[in-house]
Each structure stands twice: as C-alpha cells, then as structure tokens.
Amino acid sequence: MRTHPALALIAAMTALASACHAQTAAFCNIQSIDAQQLSNGVQISIKADGVLDWMPENNDWGMIYGGGARQKVSIVFTNAKSQVGKTFIDISKYPVSYLQLAVPQSAKEGVGVNLVVAMYEPASIRFAKSTDQQSVIITVNSERNTATRTATGSAGGGTAAAGGMDVQMKGGLLSIDATKAKLLALLAAVSQTARADMVIDDSVKDRDVSMSLDGMAVDDAVTGIAASCGLAASKKDGIWTICDGTPVDLATYRLSGTESYRMKYIKAQTASGLLPTFLYSFLHVNEAQNAVVVTAPGQMLDKIRSDFGKVDVAPPQIMIEALAVEVASTSDLTASLATAFQNDRMTAGTNSATGDITYSTIGTLPTDFQAALKALVSEGKAKVRANPRMAAVNGQAADIFIGQTKFIKVEVTSYGGKQERIQGVDVGVKLEVRPWTGGNGEITVTLKPEVSNISEQERETGLPVLSTRRAETTVRVKDGETIMIGGLVQKQEYQTRTKVPILGDIPILGIPFRSKKTSTVDSELVIFVTPRVLTDRGRLKDEAEEAKVRRLLK
Numbered sequence: 001m002r003t004h005p006a007l008a009l010i011a012a013m014t015a016l017a018s019a020c021h022a023q024t025a026a027f028c029n030i031q032s033i034d035a036q037q038l039s040n041g042v043q044i045s046i047k048a049d050g051v052l053d054w055m056p057e058n059n060d061w062g063m064i065y066g067g068g069a070r071q072k073v074s075i076v077f078t079n080a081k082s083q084v085g086k087t088f089i090d091i092s093k094y095p096v097s098y099l100q101l102a103v104p105q106s107a108k109e110g111v112g113v114n115l116v117v118a119m120y121e122p123a124s125i126r127f128a129k130s131t132d133q134q135s136v137i138i139t140v141n142s143e144r145n146t147a148t149r150t151a152t153g154s155a156g157g158g159t160a161a162a163g164g165m166d167v168q169m170k171g172g173l174l175s176i177d178a179t180k181a182k183l184l185a186l187l188a189a190v191s192q193t194a195r196a197d198m199v200i201d202d203s204v205k206d207r208d209v210s211m212s213l214d215g216m217a218v219d220d221a222v223t224g225i226a227a228s229c230g231l232a233a234s235k236k237d238g239i240w241t242i243c244d245g246t247p248v249d250l251a252t253y254r255l256s257g258t259e260s261y262r263m264k265y266i267k268a269q270t271a272s273g274l275l276p277t278f279l280y281s282f283l284h285v286n287e288a289q290n291a292v293v294v295t296a297p298g299q300m301l302d303k304i305r306s307d308f309g310k311v312d313v314a315p316p317q318i319m320i321e322a323l324a325v326e327v328a329s330t331s332d333l334t335a336s337l338a339t340a341f342q343n344d345r346m347t348a349g350t351n352s353a354t355g356d357i358t359y360s361t362i363g364t365l366p367t368d369f370q371a372a373l374k375a376l377v378s379e380g381k382a383k384v385r386a387n388p389r390m391a392a393v394n395g396q397a398a399d400i401f402i403g404q405t406k407f408i409k410v411e412v413t414s415y416g417g418k419q420e421r422i423q424g425v426d427v428g429v430k431l432e433v434r435p436w437t438g439g440n441g442e443i444t445v446t447l448k449p450e451v452s453n454i455s456e457q458e459r460e461t462g463l464p465v466l467s468t469r470r471a472e473t474t475v476r477v478k479d480g481e482t483i484m485i486g487g488l489v490q491k492q493e494y495q496t497r498t499k500v501p502i503l504g505d506i507p508i509l510g511i512p513f514r515s516k517k518t519s520t521v522d523s524e525l526v527i528f529v530t531p532r533v534l535t536d537r538g539r540l541k542d543e544a545e546e547a548k549v550r551r552l553l554k
C-alpha cells in the first residue's frame with residue numbers, strides 16, 4: 001500500500017516538530033551549592049550534572065559587567081532544575097547573608113531556577129564557569145577585609161552599620177550596639193571604624209552576638225568581645241589576632257598560655273574532674289607532680305587558677321578512738337556482766353548473759369567508766385582486746401587489726417598428687433571505720449567490726465575453720481560522742497584434763513588417777529568508738545583532751 005505524498009510530508013513535519021520540542025525540553029539538575037569563606041569575601045559554587053546555562057534576571061547584563069557594588073543580585077539558570085532540597089540557604093559568611101532559590105514565572109515545564117544572592121552590605125560580584133561547563137562560580141568581594149582594617153574610616157569618628165549593629169568611634173572611645181549581629185561582621189566593623197589592625201583565624205566560627213558597649217577603649221572592647229564568645233585575643237606589634245580558644249593548631253597555640261597548677265590537698269585527677277566538662281580539652285593531669293597542666297587563652301588561665309584555689313582545700317581529719325572489750329561468763333562461775341548507760345537522749349546496753357545485740361550512741365562516756373573497766377579487768381571478768389587511736393581523712397577508711405597471724409600446715413591436691421604447704425590465717429579483732437563530716441559538728445560513721453579465731457580443723461581437708469563475729473552499721477553522732485556496738489556473742493567449749501604424776505601415765509591402771517572436765521564459755525565483744533574532728537593542725541579542739549591523749553601515748 002502506497003502513502004499519499006501529502007500525508008508523508010505532514011508526518012515528516014510533525015516528527016521534526018516533536019524532535020525540536022524534545023530538544024528544547026532538555027535540562028540538567030543543580031545538585032549542590034557550597035560557600036567558602038575567603039579572606040575578603042565569599043566564593044559560591046553551583047554544581048550541576050550537565051552543562052549549566054545562566055543569565056541575569058531581565059537580561060540586565062549591565063548589572064553583571066557594569067561594575068560597582070550591589071547588595072542583592074538575581075540570576076536565572078535557564079536549563080536547570082534544583083535538586084538542592086531547599087529554597088532558602090543561610091550562608092552567614094561575611095559579606096553574604098543568604099541565597100534564595102525559586103522557579104521563575106516564565107519557566108516552561110518547570111525548567112529554570114532563579115538564584116538571589118543577598119549581602120549584608122553592597123559588594124562586588126564576579127561570575128565564572130568551570131572548564132567542564134557544569135559549574136558556575138560566584139565570587140563576592142567585600143569593600144573591607146574581614147581580617148584586617150582597610151584604609152577607610154577615621155580616627156575621630158565614624159559609623160558602620162550592618163546586620164543589626166551600630167559601631168561608632170567618638171573621642172577615641174568605641175560604642176557598639178548590636179542585636180543578633182554576625183560575629184565576623186561585627187569584628188570587621190570594629191576593625192574599620194576604630195582603624196584597628198585585626199587578623200581573624202579560620203577556626204573562628206561565625207555566630208550571632210548581641211551586646212551594648214558605650215564609650216570603651218578599643219583594646220578593652222576587642223578583649224570583651226573575644227571573651228564573651230570564648231575566643232583568644234592577643235595584640236602584638238599593633239595587630240590584634242583572634243582565634244578559637246581551644247589550641248588545635250600552631251596559630252591558636254601561639255595565642256595560648258600554659259600553666260601548671262600543683263594540688264596541695266587533693267589528687268590532680270580529682271581536681272580536674274571538679275571543673276566544668278567543657279574545659280576537659282584544656283586540662284592535662286601530671287600524676288608525677290600531682291598537678292594539672294592547663295593550656296588555654298590568658299583570660300581563661302586567671303579564671304581556672306581561681307577555681308583551682310577554691311576546690312584545692314584541706315579536707316577535715318577525724319581522729320578515731322576505739323576500745324574493744326571482751327567480757328566472759330562461765331557456767332562454773334554462773335556470773336554475767338551487764339553494762340548500761342543512760343543520758344537525757346537515749347539508752348544503749350549489752351548483756352552477755354542473754355546475748356542481746358544492741359548498738360547506739362551513748363553521748364559521752366561516764367566519768368567513772370575507765371575505773372569500772374579496770375575493776376572488771378582485774379577481776380578477770382573483762383579483757384581489753386584493743387584500744388587504738390588513729391586519724392583518717394574525711395571520707396576515707398581507717399582499718400584496725402589487733403591479733404595474730406597463725407600458720408597451719410595443710411595438704412592440697414595438685415596434678416594428681418598431694419602437697420603440703422604452710423598457710424597463714426589472721427585471727428583477732430578487725431575494725432573498719434569510715435567517718436565523714438560536712439563541717440556542721442556532726443559525724444557520720446560506717447562501722448564494720450569483726451572478731452575471729454580458729455575453732456578447729458576439718459579432718460578431711462585439714463583447712464582451718466574460722467569462728468567469726470561480724471557486724472556492720474552506719475550511724476550519725478555529734479563530735480566527741482561515743483558509739484557502742486554489742487551482742488557479738490560466741491559460745492565455746494573447753495576440755496580440761498588433769499592427772500596424778502607418774503601414776504596417771506600407767507595404762508589402764510592409771511585411769512583412776514586421771515580426770516577430764518568440760519566447761520562452756522560465753523564471750524561477748526563490746527566496741528566503743530569515739531570520733532573527733534581535728535583542727536587544721538591535726539589536734540583536738542579541746543586542749544585538755546589533747547593533753548590527756550598525749551600523756552596516754554607516752
């Protein structure tokens with residue numbers, strides 16, 4: 001079947017029109033927009049995945065190439081769509097304030113991107129394309145350098161206003177009124193208005209600042225601005241250098257100082273942990289010298305030195321006087337010892353006959369306590385097991401052990417064979433005391449008394465069987481009051497053998513000349529603990545009591 005020539009021509013023209021329409025609809029995608037701070041401006045890079053075409057809005061090429069400074073510039077990417085994901089981009093890098101993206105009304109099928117570049121103040125703009133034609137580079141140059149003062153401005157006066165700030169110089173004094181102004185723009189305004197040479201390190205991050213300074217010296221104003229933003233500021237040869245406070249490179253390190261603070265009363269590791277956590281990057285512990293080494297701007301060193309002086313104070317010392325008394329009653333004597341004390345606040349007591357466990361504060365001991373105790377000891381009804389005195393730093397433990405280390409021979413199985421070895425066992429009185437005070441005349445004490453001895457040895461293993469009496473309590477008392485712990489009762493049986501010499505050694509016939517007696521002994525340990533807060537010189541507050549203790553120690 002043959003097609004009519006006229007119909008073939010119409011089909012060819014339709015195909016050509018469709019091809020032309022498809023060609024005009026071709027576009028690329030803007031994938032990223034990056035801004036980089038320069039010493040005197042900002043460089044903005046717009047990158048696409050294809051050849052990027054652009055023109056000024058309304059074909060105003062005179063705006064682009066006519067020269068002069070402008071505060072806002074608008075261009076159109078005629079063959080692009082935006083994949084940046086947002087229409088407003090906050091640059092906040094002086095002198096560029098923000099970028100705004102939009103689709104122009106004349107765009108066909110959504111192809112076209114309108115880019116507005118807004119500045120804090122008028123600036124010159126240059127446009128360039130990359131060699132692959134897929135990027136457009138916009139360079140915005142400020143009329144003043146963000147790092148150093150330009151030649152503009154006068155010593156006698158002047159005003160620089162941008163981004164919600166007003167900087168004036170009158171009579172050699174600087175006045176600043178800023179509300180949420182950009183830091184870099186503010187420093188640049190100060191540099192220009194006050195004719196102060198200023199270099200700002202790249203480590204300084206731009207941020208919003210609000211302040212009001214009226215009639216201050218330029219040096220004081222610059223130092224105050226840096227201190228309020230946590231920056232290091234140093235002036236040398238008439239040039240101010242400002243950088244981030246944390247020394248992370250050579251430039252910031254040169255503006256920092258290093259000091260070593262030796263701790264007198266607390267550990268350096270503890271002292272460094274008492275300061276705010278954001279200071280950790282400035283602090284380093286020297287354990288060998290018990291010092292904290294600080295590398296920070298000079299303004300911070302003075303504050304850190306003052307803070308260390310407040311935390312490095314001598315902790316209180318507490319003297320612990322302990323008295324461990326063991327009382328016993330035997331079934332042969334059928335005697336018992338009871339102790340009780342009464343004051344206007346509370347009562348505490350122990351009874352070895354019943355084995356009641358009691359502990360409490362008893363105030364100060366009675367004046368005749370020592371005399372009564374000596375009488376019981378002389379009668380054999382009591383035995384003083386320990387009476388130590390020691391000082392402990394506030395919150396630290398004081399351990400007391402009065403006893404013996406007994407050695408026994410034990411057999412152990414190792415690698416299929418039996419071996420004998422000598423093993424030491426501590427038996428006696430152990431007392432752990434941990435006192436602490438808040439300086440209010442009261443002392444909180446944690447007590448852990450323990451009395452142990454070897455009762456027997458197991459026949460199979462040969463290991464010792466320890467008979468242990470242990471208690472634990474935490475009480476709060478006033479300075480100089482006594483704590484009593486009782487009820488540590490133990491029952492033991494003893495066998496006593498007697499015989500007539502020579503006759504008692506004869507087998508069988510010597511039985512009438514030998515005798516065996518079994519007795520039971522109940523013993524109880526009573527512990528009196530008296531904590532006292534010492535002065536800074538390590539002495540008791542009561543001079544008479546101090547003299548008494550010293551006489552007992554001689």
